[in-house]
Amino acid sequence: MSKATYILSGFFFALVFLTAPISGSAQSYMTESGHVEFDSSVPLHSFTGVSDYLVGKIALNDSIVDFYVDVNTLETGIGKRDNDMLKTLEAEKYPFAEFYGKIVSDLNSITDKPQEVTVEGEFTIHGVSKQTTITGTLQKVPKGIHVEASWTLNMKDYNIEPPGILFYRVSEKIDVSISATLTPN
Numbered sequence: 001m002s003k004a005t006y007i008l009s010g011f012f013f014a015l016v017f018l019t020a021p022i023s024g025s026a027q028s029y030m031t032e033s034g035h036v037e038f039d040s041s042v043p044l045h046s047f048t049g050v051s052d053y054l055v056g057k058i059a060l061n062d063s064i065v066d067f068y069v070d071v072n073t074l075e076t077g078i079g080k081r082d083n084d085m086l087k088t089l090e091a092e093k094y095p096f097a098e099f100y101g102k103i104v105s106d107l108n109s110i111t112d113k114p115q116e117v118t119v120e121g122e123f124t125i126h127g128v129s130k131q132t133t134i135t136g137t138l139q140k141v142p143k144g145i146h147v148e149a150s151w152t153l154n155m156k157d158y159n160i161e162p163p164g165i166l167f168y169r170v171s172e173k174i175d176v177s178i179s180a181t182l183t184p185n
Helices: 004-008 079-089
Strands: 028-042 045-059 064-070 096-103 115-125 128-141 144-154 173-184
Touching (some): 028 144, 045 079, 096 128, 115 144
Antiparallel strands (some): 028 173
């Protein structure tokens, strides 16, 4: 179950925004069921891949953000496309996409309204790591904190050859987004 296009996700990104300490609250939050999706296209057709197995941790005391997803959990709704994606991502050799970084936004507290945050770090997929800056939102919710982020990933930056048939190729640029509620740990 998977899609190489997670390439995009990720993580990473996941990943992203967890920022600023919550006064009087736990300093570390985790999830094992975050949502990641990517949007891709070929001429005259677009498709989305998803996974609800985004794993992430945010440690507010040192501003560390770490999110990853097993690309084998990405699904697009078509088995052959999923298999092609995994082959393109070389999922057996590189099974994870990960974002590891630090919150760089200056937040004094996390409130019940979404606040924009910025995270800088490395996004790794297909065995290639690149410095990445991701902007998203962070919000205090009854169970912990909720994070949402999106960014565009270029497959060529990660040595991923966009698959295709004849003259039709999957777009190099993939839109990735994550959404997760993290609970104190």
